[in-house]
Amino acid sequence: MTTILPILAAAVALAKPVRAVPVDVHSFQVLGQDYDPENPHAPAPTYYRVIEDGPQSFIQAVYLPPKDTVTLFRPVPDDLHRGVRLMQWRWRAQVLPRKGNECAAGLGDSAAAVYVTWKRGLRWYSLKFIWSTDAPIGATCNKQRNPLLASDSIVLRTGPSSGGWVEETIDPEALFRQHFLDGDPKGDIPELQGIGLMSDGDQTDSMSAADYGGFVLYK
Secondary structure, three states, rough: OOOEEEEOOHHHHHOOOOOOEEHHHHHHEEEEOOOOOOOOOOOOOOOOOEEOOOEEEEEEEEEEOOOOOOOOOEEEEEHHOOOOOEEEEEEEEOOOOOOOOOOOOOOOOOEEEEEEEEOOOOEEEEEEEEOOOOOOOOOOOEEEEOOOEEEEEEEEEEOOOOOOOOEEEEHHHHHHHHHHOOOOOOOOOOOOOEEEOOOOOOOOOEEEEEEEEEEEEEE
């Protein structure tokens, strides 16, 4: 199953040649932390690990309370700061946090979340795409606007997974205009910074687990 946001994204991207840039799941690192698994003095491993599955690899997240939540992040190379027309990834929710709902106070946990981030000057912009337990599909929650941060959370999936991978496809520039520029088709897009992911269950004090893979940027 593939979700296109917005629906015309693929058609726009295919109007001219595009270059596919796969993102190696091994390149994701703990946000704000340098972690080298080969270094015995490195910080303790997190609840994420890379699973080697034949020719493909994926990140597996298994959060157990009361662990601190951790975000993995992968900066994009300089040549992808502008002009990325589509982004794809695969994910599957394995364990949903109990009553997790990013749209409800005190219940803001999700089995899986993928972030796309931009930056202009000192201000960061973030769209967080969620696989929720109970939040309604299509809802936009947790809107934040201040001089240093603008962010929205978008519910892409809700409820149990069938067990198989689900592929998502988004147009990051179109979504940026929709959420941060009031839909202005000529609005200036800041530089794309990177991709993040997180599974958590700290607010609901419950387990959550998910798998992530197949990240590809199209320029």
